[in-house]
Amino acid sequence: MNKLISLRDHLIGAVAELKRNPDKLLTFIQDGRVAFHRGQHLSHEYRVPAQLVITDYSGTLDTVMIPLLQWLSRYQPDLDPDEAVTIEAEILDNKRWDLALTVQLTERVVALVDCDAGHINVEHRMPEYPIDPCPANAWQMSIKGPSDQDYKLAAEWSSD
Template sequence: MKKLHLLRAHLINAVPGLARDPDKLLTFVEEGSIEFRRGPNLTHEYQFTAQLVLTDFADDLDTLMVPLLQWLAEYQPDADPNEAVRFEAEILSHNAVDVALRVQLTERVLAKVNCDTGHIQVDHALPRFETTGCPPPRWQMYTRDTQANADYTLAAEWGAQGETDDGE
């Protein structure tokens, strides 16, 4: 389930509160199944609900949802928009919540059997679908309080997929 690891790393990189304290993001798999076909190869697909729990989350919820939706557009573009993400929240205080997300994911595993050598070669198919023609090296998300008629303020910043904070 390499997609869940990729999603976790992306959120830790993108969400300011998680970048400061990654232990506030708990990840689980629930309702998992494996789809396969009978035959000589062992290719299969994981289908599961990833549960991501953010504890004591004090950032704007958009700083979580926008990077999540960006990741889904690139790694799970065939997700049903009505079913892909579900969430619950428990209000802890005026500025902190626990948020539980349920994200529907699939991951194809290519397992090729070579009967002559007795080898099975396994590859996880993790295609990435570019969502823009020229993605910038870093993303910056700006929000504003429209009720206060305020200007946009920087709420979150993160590197492109696969980039670390030091630019590599």
């Protein structure tokens, strides 16, 4: 799935801990579906719950969630806001945890059949949906906790 690869690449580029060790990010698809219509054409849509697991993570949830939501806003904005992302975590100790996030992804595949030539052209579509106009491509995220006086730089990344 192109969308899952794109999301994975985005998180690796945006989350400092994953940038240093991309093997901490595991991706899975379970119980995915393929939607299609009978007939001569073979176009279809993948509908998959994509699970992103970050192992032995020592960062904050925000440093993962903000880049994830940024990517979803651009490539999967039609998600139900109440069900867009589910979270599971296992606390390993006071500084490390395993984090599992699940998002519903869809990817349209257009398969054009040329019966005369015996040829099928397949195109995976990954449209970008415009989000609020913002010219920045380089991002810095600062976080302020309840007992903090000031914001502290938590993450930096570039995005398209």
